[in-house]
Amino acid sequence: MKRPRPEPVQVIKQRRDGALAALVGNVPYIRFMGIQFERRGDELTAIMPYSEMLIGNPILPAIHGGATAAFLEVTAIIELSWAILWPEIEAGRMDADTLPRLPRTVDFTVDYLRSGLPRDAYARARINRSGRRYASVHVEAWQDNRARLFAQGTGHFIMPDLAAPRDG
């Protein structure tokens, strides 16, 4: 009995990156905000590059609290969708045309810890619970120092109806 040879790394990377690009590229608002995602294995980091249109207080200047909230919520939704998609991608069942619907936000709470500086912002989400119907996700966002968060958030989501598995 021999194990099948693992797929070439480029093939795997291309499939994973393609799925992520399709997931993110599908949402006009993510493009509007300029938010990007970086992937290391299954770990995602969201990046919101600084732009003048994100400013809420021009005197300080500081990033608008609403832009920060949106950044956290986008990060949570993409992380959750990504976690749903991952097994499909790994099984080779996923392509850009078969994206599931996105999770729907039930509520989202943002905790503003310090003012958002006119710099790039980063965020990572952690799924604390994900069931068949509901999920709870926590997000942390930082700028220059990973340990000094400028905002964190928790949200509850309704999971999308997953299409019946194609191979039974």
Add this chain to the structure above:
Amino acid sequence: MTDGTEAQVAQQFITALPHARALGMRMLSIGNGAAEIEMPYDERLIGDPVTGVIHGGAVSALMDTCGGAAVMCHPEGNGSTATIDLRIDYMRAATPGQTIRARATCYHVTRNVAFVRAEAMDEDSDNPVAAATGAFTFERKGTKA
């Protein structure tokens, strides 16, 4: 209702905030610890490409701006604020193509904190799209902005 000058002052508030401007917000009224802001439907703000529903993030930005405006126009305040926390409940999806209108009230202030409630509606004003509660920093009149 606001007269011409008040309306101008109100719109200047939005114009001074690049992010609110980018989202196309328009101030409908502001004064005495309450504010009303609308955000027209815009395809760039779509969060669900299948249905065309606006992203929750854009609604959050509307609620945050409206809450902040309510605090800034509170008669006992000095006109500056920052959000401490904001919770938003999404009751239903906003109907694609419709303007979303938010109304916020600063219902209580302490020496340092302002408490705010807000609601967002589309054209069906009997069924709110979202509700928010928030705490904002508050500085009393006479303290330096």
